[in-house]
Amino acid sequence: MSVRVVLVDDHPVVRAGLSALISGTDDLEVVGEAHDLATARSVVAATRPDVVLMDLDLGEGPGGAAVTAELRALDEPPRVLVLTTYATEADILRALDAGASGYLLKDAPAPELFAGIRATARGETVLAPSVAATLVRRAASPGPVVTEREVAVLELLAQGLGNREMAKELFVSEATVKSHLSHIYTKLGVDTRAGAVAAAIERRIIRR
Amino acid sequence: MSVRVVLVDDHPVVRAGLSALISGTDDLEVVGEAHDLATARSVVAATRPDVVLMDLDLGEGPGGAAVTAELRALDEPPRVLVLTTYATEADILRALDAGASGYLLKDAPAPELFAGIRATARGETVLAPSVAATLVRRAASPGPVVTEREVAVLELLAQGLGNREMAKELFVSEATVKSHLSHIYTKLGVDTRAGAVAAAIERRIIRR
DNA sequence: CCCGGCATCATCCGATCGGCTATCCGACGG
DNA sequence: CCGTCGGATAGCCGATCGGATGATGCCGGG
Numbered sequence A, B: 001m002s003v004r005v006v007l008v009d010d011h012p013v014v015r016a017g018l019s020a021l022i023s024g025t026d027d028l029e030v031v032g033e034a035h036d037l038a039t040a041r042s043v044v045a046a047t048r049p050d051v052v053l054m055d056l057d058l059g060e061g062p063g064g065a066a067v068t069a070e071l072r073a074l075d076e077p078p079r080v081l082v083l084t085t086y087a088t089e090a091d092i093l094r095a096l097d098a099g100a101s102g103y104l105l106k107d108a109p110a111p112e113l114f115a116g117i118r119a120t121a122r123g124e125t126v127l128a129p130s131v132a133a134t135l136v137r138r139a140a141s142p143g144p145v146v147t148e149r150e151v152a153v154l155e156l157l158a159q160g161l162g163n164r165e166m167a168k169e170l171f172v173s174e175a176t177v178k179s180h181l182s183h184i185y186t187k188l189g190v191d192t193r194a195g196a197v198a199a200a201i202e203r204r205i206i207r208r
Numbered sequence C: 001c002c003c004g005g006c007a008t009c010a011t012c013c014g015a016t017c018g019g020c021t022a023t024c025c026g027a028c029g030g
Numbered sequence D: 001c002c003g004t005c006g007g008a009t010a011g012c013c014g015a016t017c018g019g020a021t022g023a024t025g026c027c028g029g030g
Helices: A012-023 A037-047 A064-072 A089-097 A110-121 A129-140 A148-157 A163-170 A174-188 A193-202 B012-023 B037-047 B064-072 B089-097 B110-121 B129-140 B148-157 B163-170 B174-188 B193-202
Strands: A003-008 A028-034 A051-054 A079-084 A102-105 B003-008 B028-034 B051-054 B079-084 B102-105
Touching: A003 A012, A003 A037, A003 A110, A012 A028, A012 A110, A012 B012, A012 B110, A028 A037, A028 A110, A037 A064, A051 A064, A051 A110, A064 A079, A064 A089, A079 A110, A089 A102, A089 A129, A102 A110, A102 A129, A110 B012, A148 A163, A148 A174, A148 A193, A163 A174, A174 A193, A193 B193, B003 B012, B003 B037, B003 B110, B012 B028, B012 B110, B028 B037, B028 B110, B037 B064, B051 B064, B051 B110, B064 B079, B064 B089, B079 B110, B089 B102, B102 B110, B102 B129, B148 B163, B148 B174, B148 B193, B163 B174, B174 B193
Parallel strands: A003 A028, A003 A051, A051 A079, A079 A102, B003 B028, B003 B051, B051 B079, B079 B102
Antiparallel strands: none
16 A cells, blocks of 8 residues: 655656656655646546645746645645745745645655655655744744735845835735835844845745 | 766755666666765766766755866866756856856756767757857847946845945945946846845845 | 946936834734 | 734835936056
8 A cells, every 4th residue: 555646846857756766665656747737636636646746846837836725625635745945934834825734855865755755645744854943943933024915025026126016016005015115124124125135035035 | 888977966856867767768877976076076086977967056065067167177077968957147157167068957858858968978069948048148249247346336235235335335436336236237137226136146146 | 549348426306215103904812 | 802913004204216417537459
């Protein structure tokens, strides 16, 4: 009774690698692969896997978090184990919020990956050490944490948008954007837009 | 007489994937793997491969470009084919400057990858279409490169300094700072300070 | 020898930003 | 039921920015 796994990753090389690694075990089995949302939907529906290994960066189209959310909305949803390269606070929160059961990094050694898949199949939550650290830091610090909305502002800010443009993009008024910015400055300990972008990238709140 | 290949990538998954893919051919052969500079050095010395498949982002420590440069400095250097995820202009230039014979992206289909390895072994130069396009675009335009002074401004800018403060720091007038900023905006294709910081970090003009 | 790129500086002015104060609302928890 | 928090909104005002325009001096390549 092996654990049935579906791979979702836009890189053929990575899918082949995971396939090769997993085929070397006797209790894990790859039953399907997908490179985008549409394919993932149909493959999961057809194969009903125990665990979906999900990359967050799928190139064009919806990202892994969106795919995760959609898969988790199914009747008997598969457990989703995120396996990706980056781990900004925003990435992690978005993925877990979408219903992922775990979050591992691609530089994990194979045995750890296997253990993670098995644990996920059993319903446990697995987190890479650095991801756990990020979550702990976030939980432990009584300190200021940027809110979801503020992250959105930061992402637009990094694209060089002005307040008016951000407001339009976020469907709020310019006053609201300024309010968010003020909070961001306080929380990041800066007092300019440029400084906020640098600090946000530094702390991996956003990525480039 | 098969082509002997060494893999350099910090992700076990990717190495396994490439290994699996390459073992499916009858004229290519993986003779070694490495995940960092030190390992790459000894593995290449021991196996003397025809081609090294090089990832640029090796996590901690020296990047793939540095490893490439070091390998190319050997007596009978192997040809190096870069195989990576991202392809910013800076990445490409650094890699080619370090002596890489080609630059492919990880989302390339397997047959293309195999063809690239064979071509590299023959001494040809292989470039992914998007990489070629980037180089062409650059060659076509007498490309703007940020000057030393402009980099200095960018670094201060990323610290959130205002024009007056930058001027004081650089021992120039505020007008000069503004002049530099204007040039920076033009060269980076942005029109705000925040955008300039993001673009500069993205292109690795400044480091965080 | 002249041109172009780089660095420097100046002035002007409209647009934008940043800081401040204040209000309102829904959600969550004590 | 009340306090707190995230989020949205408003107005005000001085400081700053961004763009336009123009000028000077130096240096290196054609």
